[in-house]
Amino acid sequence: MAGKSFLRLVEGGLCGPAPEAGQVPDVWAFQARCVQAFASTWTARGFAPTTIGCYTSLLERVLDHYDRPVWQIEPADVDAMLHSLVVAGRAAGTRRQYLQMLRTFLTFVQARYATEIRTLYGTPVANPLDRFNRLRHVFDDTPRTLPPTAERLTAFFAFARQRLTTTSDYPAAARDYALLRTLYHSAPRVSEAIRFDQCDVHPALGPTGKLHVRFGKAANTSGPRPRWAPMLDGLDQILACTWETYAPSSPTPPRCSATPTASR
Secondary structure (H helix, E strand, O other): OOOOOOOOOOOOOOOOOOOOOOOOOOHHHHHHHHHHHHHHHHHHOOOOHHHHHHHHHHHHHHHOOOOOOHHHOOHHHHHHHHHHHHHOOOOHHHHHHHHHHHHHHHHHHHHHHHHHHHHHHOOOOOOOOOOOOOOOOOOOOOOOOOOOOHHHHHHHHHHHHHHHHHOOOHHHHHHHHHHHHHHHHHOOOHHHHOOOOHHHEEOOOOOOOEEEEOOOOOOOOOOOOOEEEEOOOOHHHHHHHHHHHHOOOOOOOOOOOOOOOOOO
């Protein structure tokens, strides 16, 4: 927008001369000083220069959508920004980043400059974000992928069984079929299932057997968290049949480095 002066963070603190006593600064110059002070807080918090550069660039792109200073933005202006981002094909995550940056900058201006803005320009710092344009959750505006229906899963496994009768590599096809059934009837994560070993199958635990997920999903850098997953709908029989077919020369399961207790 014409008349705007965006300032990037430079070493040495805020740039630009302070207004003389009794002189009302230009609104765009005052907003540029707010941007500079806002970016300085990232330096004080120890953000990397590359991160500060990305954040400052994002803030400038956000403010460039408005023909008025940030403290005069209205809800309709925010709606117009979101609409322009949608028309431009920006992803939902990008739109959330724009809103989050606008929200954070408005909070900063409100906390540090509300009194000065009211004194200089006779207007309060408006809050244009309401429940109609505030995306508070990751999935608020992201299309959700519905799970496959029972009919589609039935057709899928029927196709997989039919493939077993025509494949030239039966052991590999049986292994793949058993893995697909494991994902469906026990619901481990793919990253967990690919690390299963024969010793992780415990058909004697519980009414239908359990799988020992030794490499469960970590949380908060705590490392893998082992857990137990039930084998449902005849999965124990599928795995037993697959093992006999896939490795008939090794009827005894290999031993794991850490054998779980069978008290669960």
